[in-house]
Structure formats: structure tokens, C-alpha cells
Amino acid sequence: MMNLAESLSIALKKKSKKIPVLINVLLFFLLSFPGSVTADDTTGSAFRYERLNALVIVVVFSAAVLLYTRWARQGRPLFVRKIPGIDAVEEAVGRATEMGKAVLFIPGLQELDDIETIAAISILGRVARITAQYETPLLVPVRYPLVLAAGQEVVEQAYNELGKQDAYNKDIVRYVAGEQMAFTSAVNGLMMRERPAANIFMGAFFAESLLLAETGNAAGAIQIAGTARPEQLPFFIAACDYTLMGEELYAASSYLSKEPLMLGGLKGQDFIKIIIVLLILVGVILVSLDIGDWYYKLFEMA
Numbered sequence: 001m002m003n004l005a006e007s008l009s010i011a012l013k014k015k016s017k018k019i020p021v022l023i024n025v026l027l028f029f030l031l032s033f034p035g036s037v038t039a040d041d042t043t044g045s046a047f048r049y050e051r052l053n054a055l056v057i058v059v060v061f062s063a064a065v066l067l068y069t070r071w072a073r074q075g076r077p078l079f080v081r082k083i084p085g086i087d088a089v090e091e092a093v094g095r096a097t098e099m100g101k102a103v104l105f106i107p108g109l110q111e112l113d114d115i116e117t118i119a120a121i122s123i124l125g126r127v128a129r130i131t132a133q134y135e136t137p138l139l140v141p142v143r144y145p146l147v148l149a150a151g152q153e154v155v156e157q158a159y160n161e162l163g164k165q166d167a168y169n170k171d172i173v174r175y176v177a178g179e180q181m182a183f184t185s186a187v188n189g190l191m192m193r194e195r196p197a198a199n200i201f202m203g204a205f206f207a208e209s210l211l212l213a214e215t216g217n218a219a220g221a222i223q224i225a226g227t228a229r230p231e232q233l234p235f236f237i238a239a240c241d242y243t244l245m246g247e248e249l250y251a252a253s254s255y256l257s258k259e260p261l262m263l264g265g266l267k268g269q270d271f272i273k274i275i276i277v278l279l280i281l282v283g284v285i286l287v288s289l290d291i292g293d294w295y296y297k298l299f300e301m302a
Contacts, residue, residue: 053299064271069264078267085224085242086123086252089200092222093130096197102137103127104196104221106187106212108203109180112146115250116228120203121150122253123226127200128158132167139196140173143183148175184208188215201225201240202249205232213239226252 072078096103105127107120124140131138140155142148151173159168176190177183188211191199199216201209201223209225209232216223217239225236226244236243244252254262279299286292 051301054301060275061268061272065264065268067264068267068271069260072260072263072267078263080251080255080263080266083244083248083252083255085226085244085248086255088222088224088242089127090130092198092200092224093127093134093136095222097134097136099197101197102139102194103131103198103200104139104141104187104191104194104216105200106141106202107147107151108201108205108227109143109183109208110204111144112150114204116204117147119250119253120226121147121154123200123202123256124151125154125158126253126256128155128172129162132159132162132164135164135167138172139190139194141176141183141187141190142173143176143178143180145175148173180206180208184211187212191215191219191221195219196221199223201227201236202244202252203227204229205236210235210239216240 068078093103105124107124108114108117110117112118112121128138130136138155140151142151152170155172156168156170159165176186191212192215196216196219199212199219199221201212202225205212205227206229209227213223213225213236223240224242224244225240226249227233227236228246228249230246233243233245251266254266283292283295286295
């Protein structure tokens with residue numbers, strides 16, 4: 001027997017050659033789901049209604065992101081909490097410029113597919129713009145070839161946007177070593193030889209975090225660190241002047257660029273977090289009053 005979706009598709013094609021996009025999407029779901037309604041079976045369903053709560057969450061989240069993105073594009077001011085560590089970047093570069101020394105930037109020790117490395121590369125672009133503007137030397141040692149290529153591209157673009165093509169040097173971003181402690185030793189040696197005035201550590205760090213931060217501290221540099229690894233945060237907090245903790249690392253790229261799409265995503269996430277916190281508080285109150293069974297079932301995933 002021909003199922004209902006196939007019958008609907010044939011009928012619509014006979015009526016009009018141009019089927020709206022929405023109908024195409026509807027047909028895709030009807031044809032894809034194994035539970036599609038057939039001509040001789042009207043009890044089946046193309047959707048799993050017990051998962052309607054997940055659909056509601058997705059729709060609300062998407063609507064929030066799209067709405068905030070639209071507002072950002074329209075020029076509406078969207079409040080983003082100040083991040084002292086990011087505000088201090090220009091101060092650190094200015095100090096390096098006054099002292100005639102370099103700025104050292106380390107984009108973590110993970111591959112390019114790691115989200116912390118992506119955030120670090122985004123921040124590197126902003127730092128490169130500031131160093132290009134002030135004509136301050138920039139040093140970016142990396143551990144992986146893909147991070148090397150991405151870092152070179154971002155830094156070159158920053159210099160080109162400011163018309164400083166002549167000041168750009170491909171060796172600003174340099175491959176150092178592929179092994180963790182070999183990389184750490186090489187960078188520590190670089191710190192003690194070059195004595196950079198500012199060290200910026202952004203991305204994923206592991207056992208080498210304290211080794212790098214202590215060496216930079218001993219060299220007398222102003223240090224700004226940021227990582228989403230909670231086990232490494234105490235070392236950076238102890239040895240660095242400013243530290244970006246957890247999600248501040250990811251928010252930094254939106255904070256710096258003010259790009260509407262990134263701001264919309266950031267504000268949309270914050271909006272959903274507020275809703276989740278409120279829902280949790282309501283649930284706690286209802287369960288405490290022993291009337292929360294119906295509320296709990298609203299969030300069950302089958």
C-alpha cells in the first residue's frame with residue numbers, strides 16, 4: 001500500500017511544480033519517520049509526542065539566539081559584563097611597547113579541533129591587531145601544525161586589516177615542539193632569553209600550566225591567563241595578574257569582536273541559563289511542598 005506521505009507528494013506535484021519549502025520539509029519528515037501514517041493505518045504517528053518538551057526547548061533557544069542576533073544587527077546595545085582580563089590586554093601590550101619588549105601569546109596545548117584552542121585563536125586575532133597598531137613584537141609558539149597554520153592566517157589578517165603588511169613576519173607564529181614537556185622547556189627558555197613584557201596564556205593547559213606561569217612571573221612579565229580546565233585554574237590564579245575562568249574564555253571572543261552573530265549566541269545562551277535556573281527553583285519549591293510530580297513529568301525524556 002502507498003503510504004500517506006507518498007500520496008500527498010504525488011498529489012502536490014500534479015497540482016503545482018513549485019512546492020513551497022515548508023511542504024518539502026514536511027514531506028521529508030513524513031517519509032523519513034518509520035511511524036508515518038499509512039492509508040490503512042490511522043493509529044500511527046510521524047512524531048514522538050513524549051519528546052515534545054525537547055522540541056519546545058530547542059525552539060525557545062533558537063528563538064532567543066535569533067532575536068538577540070537581530071537586535072545586535074540593528075544596533076541595539078546588548079549588555080555584556082566586563083571581563084577585567086580582556087580589558088587588561090591593551091594595557092599589557094602598551095606596557096610592552098613602552099619597554100621595547102615583545103608580547104608572548106600561547107594558544108594552549110591542544111589541537112585545532114579543541115574548542116578552547118578555537119577560542120584562543122579568536123583572542124589571538126584581537127591581540128595581533130593591538131600589537132600591529134602599536135608595532136610591538138609578537139611571539140606565538142605553538143605545538144601542532146594545524147594550530148600553526150591557523151595562527152599564521154589570523155595574525156596575517158590582523159596586520160593586513162591595519163595596513164601593516166610590511167611589519168608582518170611569518171615567524172611570529174612558530175612551531176616549537178610536538179611533545180608536552182619539550183614544548184614547555186622550549187617556551188620557558190624563550191621567556192628567559194627574550195624577557196617578554198607580557199605573557200598571555202589562552203586555551204587548554206595541563207601539567208605545564210604552573211611551569212609556564214612561574215617562569216613568566218620570574219621573568220617579571222605581566223601575565224593574563226584563561227582556561228576552561230578547572231584543575232589548572234588555581235595555578236594561573238596564583239601566578240598570573242588576571243585570569244579568565246571557564247566560560248569567560250569563550251565569551252571573550254564575543255566581548256572583543258562585538259560581532260552580531262557571536263553576541264546573539266552569547267546572549268541567547270545567557271537567556272536560556274536564566275530560564276533553566278528559574279525552572280529549577282520552581283521545581284525545588286514544588287517538590288518541597290510535595291506537589292511536584294506533575295512538574296517533574298514535564299521534563300522526562302522517553
